[in-house]
Amino acid sequence: MKNLKKFNFTKVYDLQNSSRTSFYKNILFPKSDFSEWSSSITTLPKDIVKEEFDKNPVLDRFAHQLKISQLKIKHTMNPDFSWACTDIDEIKKKYNLAKYIILFPFCSEHLLIKRWPFYNELIQLIQDKYKDEFKIITAPGPSEIKNSKDFNAEPILFNNKSLNISQLASLIRDSSFVVANDTGPAHMAAHLNSKGITLFGAHTTAHKVSIERENFKAIQVNDLYKLSPEKVFEKLVQKIN
Numbered sequence: 001m002k003n004l005k006k007f008n009f010t011k012v013y014d015l016q017n018s019s020r021t022s023f024y025k026n027i028l029f030p031k032s033d034f035s036e037w038s039s040s041i042t043t044l045p046k047d048i049v050k051e052e053f054d055k056n057p058v059l060d061r062f063a064h065q066l067k068i069s070q071l072k073i074k075h076t077m078n079p080d081f082s083w084a085c086t087d088i089d090e091i092k093k094k095y096n097l098a099k100y101i102i103l104f105p106f107c108s109e110h111l112l113i114k115r116w117p118f119y120n121e122l123i124q125l126i127q128d129k130y131k132d133e134f135k136i137i138t139a140p141g142p143s144e145i146k147n148s149k150d151f152n153a154e155p156i157l158f159n160n161k162s163l164n165i166s167q168l169a170s171l172i173r174d175s176s177f178v179v180a181n182d183t184g185p186a187h188m189a190a191h192l193n194s195k196g197i198t199l200f201g202a203h204t205t206a207h208k209v210s211i212e213r214e215n216f217k218a219i220q221v222n223d224l225y226k227l228s229p230e231k232v233f234e235k236l237v238q239k240i241n
Helices: 002-006 019-028 058-068 089-094 109-114 119-130 165-173 184-190 229-240
Strands: 100-104 135-138 177-181 196-200 216-220
Touching (some): 002 019, 100 119, 119 229, 165 184, 177 229
Parallel strands (some): 196 216
16 A cells, blocks of 8 residues: 555556456545546446446447547557567577467466366377478466476477567467467467467356457357367368468
8 A cells, every 4th residue: 555655646547447456546546536547437337337337348348448538549449469579580490480389278377267178189180180280389477387398289488488478479470370268378369460269168258358350269168178179170270271
């Protein structure tokens, strides 16, 4: 509380819109409206309750919030994350990356409901069909490096550490295809216009998080353990060419 208050913020744009950031508002601006704290609550349309408003796609909600907060929006509905990319020629040369498929089989330990369990089976299907046409890789985060050995794919690191976000963005952008759980890299792939698919279980919907784009699509199921590797592979084959 002391750290937050000492900065003497004049206005906050809260795009997290979580219970935690609502708690911060109650510390900093307990009686404020959207002129001091812009959030989905302070900019909520008068004819709808928040529970209903939150069913809208997240980018639609952002657009409404920012407009009400008197900001001009230009890219909100069509984000382009390519500005984050950097030169990764050194990494690609080290790992001999020409045509490659990148998998993101990881997720936060407290969100295991997002994890699809059949990545190794998918890898085998890819190798059986495409042989050596595509290299299959992962890009583990700092806490995922050890677990990356559980998959029959090569983990891509930089100086034995995880890639930074700009290196990761470039690796995703230059890939032939992406298969991912509903994690941060999946959203990066969507807004880098990468070809790929993301796998959604019952935790939320692809529509709600605005992840589907022209080249990046979702498979939505009730139970990820019942989503077969053959079905994911079928979608990959349809879209990779």
